Amino acid sequence: MPEDERRIKMSSLRKKTPSLPPKISNNAVHNSDPNLSTNFPANDDEDGCNNRRSDASSYEPNRMSCDASPITMSPWNQTSPFQSSPWLSGAADSSGHQKNDFVGSIVREEGHIYSLAATGDLLYTGSDSKNIRVWRNMKEYTAFKSNSGLVKAIILSGDKIFTGHQDGRVRVWKKNRKNPRNHKRIGTFPTFFDVLKTSMRPKNYVEVKRKCTTLWIKHCDAISCLSIEEGEGLLYSASWDRTFKVWQTSKSKCLESVKAHDDAVNSVISTKSGLVFTGSADGTVKVWKREGKGKTMKHHHVETLLNQECAVTALAVSKNGSFVYCGLSDGLVNFWEWEKQLSHGGFLKGHKLAVLCLASAGNLLLSGSADKTICVWKREGNVHNCLSVLTGHTGPVKCLAVEREDGSSSGDGKLVVYSGSLDKSVKVWNVSEKSPETQQMVTMPSLKEFAVL
Secondary structure (H helix, E strand, O other), rough: OOOOOOOOOOOOOOOOOOOOOOOOHHHHHHOOOOOOOOOOOOOOOOEEEOOOOOOOOOOOOOOOEEEEEEHHHHHOOOOOOOOOOOOOOOOOOOOOOOOOOEEEEOOOOOOEEEEEEOOEEEEEEEOOOOOOEEEEEEEEEEEOOOOOOOEEEEEOOOOOEEEOOOOOOEEEEEEEOOOOEEEOOOOOOOOHHHHHHOOOOHHHEEEEOOOOEEEEOOOOOEEEEEEOOOOEEEEEEEEEEEEEEEEEEEEEEEEEEEOOOOOOEEEEEEEEOEEEEEEOOOEEEEEEEOOHHHHOOOOHHHHHEEEEEEEEEEEEEEOOOOOOEEEEHHHHHEEEEEEOOOEEEEEEEEOOOEEEEEEEEEEEEEEOOOOOOOOEEEEOOOOOEEEEOOOOOOOOOEEEEEEEEOOOOOOOOOOOOOEEEEEEEEEEEOOOOOOOOOOHHHHOOOOOHHOOO
């Protein structure tokens, strides 16, 4: 198992059921997820945050390392709980349901896939390597290089590409209009000038976490995810340093840094309504309200949706904002309903190991897991049913991206799903969002036990 993946920020999993409504029984919870400690190389960086953990003795409390376990016993190497056809495609099963189509794989031996972003027929991938690769029709279209390596997050906005990196910086790229194969780096957050200017005042240095002091405009740990609010021109970056930061994209300025959690922030989602959701390895999902603009902007904590001992590993919000989802290190997906003042709606039980990524499209929710599978959930009202389970990856599914097929419209059921994995591959799937009455779908012999409303 790669060194970097052992650094996934998860608090140790205890055999305790998450806080759920009384109607949900305790036996609905799996507690089989591995807990991987976080460990940085002992290299100093230029921001003065040079205390990165380099050995087991410096692990924080509530961590558990897999180093002591034989590789053959690692949960990452266990077989999938769904023992079926490798691709779940082809002929109909015994119930007459047609399986979703597996299109193909993209494999390039240069590292584990940590991030994906799709637009139209283009797919951007980030991995262990210094390269950000662009694919078209499953063939390499172009690539551009960042010296930081390890691209943890990619987000697209118009002709710009924002990438979050292991070194705690955000880099901005732009396609050449005359030759879209060429990508040029046009900026880095924070800018060199802002770092120099801010560093002259001692009050601009803050303690982000124990024994780690840095400028408030800089992340002193890896960026875990990005989210963009295009209407306001804001970019959100969340980090393992327990903060999220807000950037004004037009001026490359850091407007605010929020110390959001007591452990790594694994996901951040911004919405048009001004609400921001954050999920953390400390087991909480928090809601923040954005108020003001520019230098007067502030994010206020307004609610904590979840507070338990399993790490929150991923977040997603439905397109219309009516549902908020969070993936947990125990394999569950919790959801909340906007129309009911974000009251807890229930949880979805479909994975044996940690949920590592979520993606929402139309009435579908996709969840990727350390158990190497992808569950496709169909929402009807507030009821969620597992329509299909996509298998074929030989490593944990780390990231997902969804695009509509060319010419399709919302509701007609034509989606292209990309899944990136620590097996160094990206797989491409055709998935339908039509209802069971009009579209045949994958079913598993014991699937009903995995759908909890």
